Amino acid sequence: MMSDAISHAILPGIVVAFLLTQDLSSPLLVLAAGATGVLTVSLVELLGRTGLVARDAAIGLVFPALFSIGVVLIARYAGDVHLDTDAVLLGELAFAPFRRLTLLGVDLGPRSLYLMGAILFLQIALLLLFYKELKLATFDPAFAAAIGLAPAALHYGLMATVSVTVVGAFDAVGSVLVVALMVAPPAAAHFFVRRLSAFLALSAAFGIATAVVGYALARALDASIAGSMAVSAGAIFSLAFLLAPERGLVAAWLRRRSQRWEFAQETLAIHLLQHRGLPEEQEECRVAHLEQHLGWSAERAAEVVRRAENRGLVRREADLLSLSEAGVALGKERLST
Amino acid sequence: MTTTQPENAIEIADLTVAYRERPVLWDVDLVVPRGILMAVVGPNGAGKTTLIKAIMQLVRPAAGQVLILGRPIRAQRRIVAYVPQRGSVDWDFPTTVLDVVTMGRYGRLGWFRSPGRSERDAALETLRKVGMEELRDRQISQLSGGQQQRVFLARALVQDAEVYLMDEPFQGVDALTERAIVELLRELRARGKTVVVVHHDLQTVPEYFDWVTLLNVRRIASGPVAEVWTERNLRLAYGGRMAILAHELAPAPQLRASPAPDER
Numbered sequence: 372m373m374s375d376a377i378s379h380a381i382l383p384g385i386v387v388a389f390l391l392t393q394d395l396s397s398p399l400l401v402l403a404a405g406a407t408g409v410l411t412v413s414l415v416e417l418l419g420r421t422g423l424v425a426r427d428a429a430i431g432l433v434f435p436a437l438f439s440i441g442v443v444l445i446a447r448y449a450g451d452v453h454l455d456t457d458a459v460l461l462g463e464l465a466f467a468p469f470r471r472l473t474l475l476g477v478d479l480g481p482r483s484l485y486l487m488g489a490i491l492f493l494q495i496a497l498l499l500l501f502y503k504e505l506k507l508a509t510f511d512p513a514f515a516a517a518i519g520l521a522p523a524a525l526h527y528g529l530m531a532t533v534s535v536t537v538v539g540a541f542d543a544v545g546s547v548l549v550v551a552l553m554v555a556p557p558a559a560a561h562f563f564v565r566r567l568s569a570f571l572a573l574s575a576a577f578g579i580a581t582a583v584v585g586y587a588l589a590r591a592l593d594a595s596i597a598g599s600m601a602v603s604a605g606a607i608f609s610l611a612f613l614l615a616p617e618r619g620l621v622a623a624w625l626r627r628r629s630q631r632w633e634f635a636q637e638t639l640a641i642h643l644l645q646h647r648g649l650p651e652e653q654e655e656c657r658v659a660h661l662e663q664h665l666g667w668s669a670e671r672a673a674e675v676v677r678r679a680e681n682r683g684l685v686r687r688e689a690d691l692l693s694l695s696e697a698g699v700a701l702g703k704e705r706l707s708t
Numbered sequence: 709m710t711t712t713q714p715e716n717a718i719e720i721a722d723l724t725v726a727y728r729e730r731p732v733l734w735d736v737d738l739v740v741p742r743g744i745l746m747a748v749v750g751p752n753g754a755g756k757t758t759l760i761k762a763i764m765q766l767v768r769p770a771a772g773q774v775l776i777l778g779r780p781i782r783a784q785r786r787i788v789a790y791v792p793q794r795g796s797v798d799w800d801f802p803t804t805v806l807d808v809v810t811m812g813r814y815g816r817l818g819w820f821r822s823p824g825r826s827e828r829d830a831a832l833e834t835l836r837k838v839g840m841e842e843l844r845d846r847q848i849s850q851l852s853g854g855q856q857q858r859v860f861l862a863r864a865l866v867q868d869a870e871v872y873l874m875d876e877p878f879q880g881v882d883a884l885t886e887r888a889i890v891e892l893l894r895e896l897r898a899r900g901k902t903v904v905v906v907h908h909d910l911q912t913v914p915e916y917f918d919w920v921t922l923l924n925v926r927r928i929a930s931g932p933v934a935e936v937w938t939e940r941n942l943r944l945a946y947g948g949r950m951a952i953l954a955h956e957l958a959p960a961p962q963l964r965a966s967p968a969p970d971e972r
Binding site: 500501502503504506507509510511512513514516517518519520561564565566567569570 | 764766782785786788790792796797798800801802803804807808811814815817819820822823845846847863867
């Protein structure tokens with residue numbers, strides 16, 4: 372949510388820097404975006420701290436305001452340059468290779484490659500340097516403050532880096548794809564890992580897979596590259612969401628189903644235990660009567676009895692049910708807890 | 709540390725903390741001697757959590773000063789261990805039990821240095837002590853409330869501090885875990901450490917602790933349980949909101965405080 376907000380809210384910073392430099396490729400644009408990002412986070416923080424609006428609402432209030440200032444500035448002062456709103460929102464990855472970096476008349480390659488390469492290098496360096504500090508400050512800010520790390524400074528530093536990354540990236544790919552790539556791969560990775568280092572590595576791997584698959588898709592369909600990549604980001608997330616072992620939707624559903632049968636067998640064991648050796652036993656402990664007494668459908672009752680028989684919890688003579696020793700033990704154990 | 713050890717673990721003078729001009733702590737003076745196990749009790753909204761946070765300088769006091777072993781907290785962070793209330797962490801964060809306990813060594817490491825073998829070993833050793841060794845690779849959200857509390861206790865223990873500040877360590881914990889935690893706290897005291905615990909259950913105060921502070925925005929009383937744990941003081945702290953059976957007060961009073969409407 373915050374990265375989405377930042378990717379939009381930094382627009383006025385870029386526009387102001389552009390108006391000052393009249394140069395779309397100036398590194399000042401990236402710095403201005405970073406500063407605006409920090410401003411965004413500070414404003415959200417300030418608004419949240421008044422206690423008068425909820426935190427989500429604070430984000431929702433700050434970023435449209437800043438974004439619209441950016442849009443107005445473009446419309447008023449820069450209507451005739453490439454910095455139009457479509458380009459900001461969607462970008463056009465296909466044109467990125469044509470924007471070249473030239474130094475002393477020598478063509479060195481696409482400009483975005485150098486810009487994003489430099490940002491990647493900066494991020495890896497910062498991450499290695501502040502790995503444990505960032506981890507603790509994100510996980511448990513109160514404890515981080517208690518041992519003398521500066522969680523607030525770390526938070527703003529992180530957000531400044533996010534802003535720089537966002538502006539560098541959306542020059543190349545547009546803000547929709549920036550948000551897709553910042554949110555979907557980590558969200559997918561979250562289903563698989565328990566450790567932060569593995570989480571970061573897997574997020575990066577999913578990000579790369581998103582780009583490769585998206586590009587192949589775009590070529591195959593002759594469609595927009597950015598659009599195809601956003602689709603592949605969504606697809607990778609959906610697959611992880613459905614199929615991840617343990618935490619995926621399917622795994623959770625299977626687990627719940629087996630727990631339900633387990634619970635039904637326990638219910639049966641307790642029911643039989645309560646009426647064991649009592650006069651009404653003949654009446655209560657018949658398969659045909661489970662329907663009536665436990666409120667189960669005939670099929671469900673038959674299936675529960677079949678499963679309990681297979682597990683050796685229950686014996687069956689004609690229609691009459693009785694508990695085995697294992698069944699008695701299970702019933703007693705469940706009643707005692 | 710200098711050659712002359714100061715006598716008091718914590719000295720608080722004229723501490724006032726206000727949220728938006730509403731005083732939560734009002735001119736509190738408090739001296740915590742070294743090597744005691746102290747409970748901080750008082751009704752909801754009495755400022756117990758705020759007191760701990762103010763000692764840690766996590767909230768800014770409107771007035772007053774706090775000394776830890778004779779020096780301000782910013783010089784002493786390494787020797788103070790703090791166990792926040794359970795709600796303060798991001799439970800979805802991808803981190804394991806062992807990882808969380810290792811965080812107790814981060815303060816000692818300081819900026820830039822990464823935890824290595826000795827930090828890991830210390831964390832494992834402490835996990836063994838709290839009986840959580842087998843769960844070391846669990847993601848922390850997969851633990852029960854009592855297990856989570858033990859992990860955070862282990863994180864404080866691994867800091868190997870002089871002063872321990874714990875905000876309701878028994879919250880959401882079963883009776884067995886509570887016993888185990890009390891044993892660990894007594895062990896700390898036996899090693900000369902000072903332990904301050906925000907506590908809710910009045911019945912167990914005389915059994916678990918040797919020192920007690922009664923708080924209700926102001927300091928009502930503070931001292932050895934034998935001297936301070938009286939019906940009069942409890943009435944002062946809890947006001948009328950208490951059903952009290954006077955003859956049961958000593959040694960283990962049956963007290964029940966009804967919660968105040970404004971929980972902080």
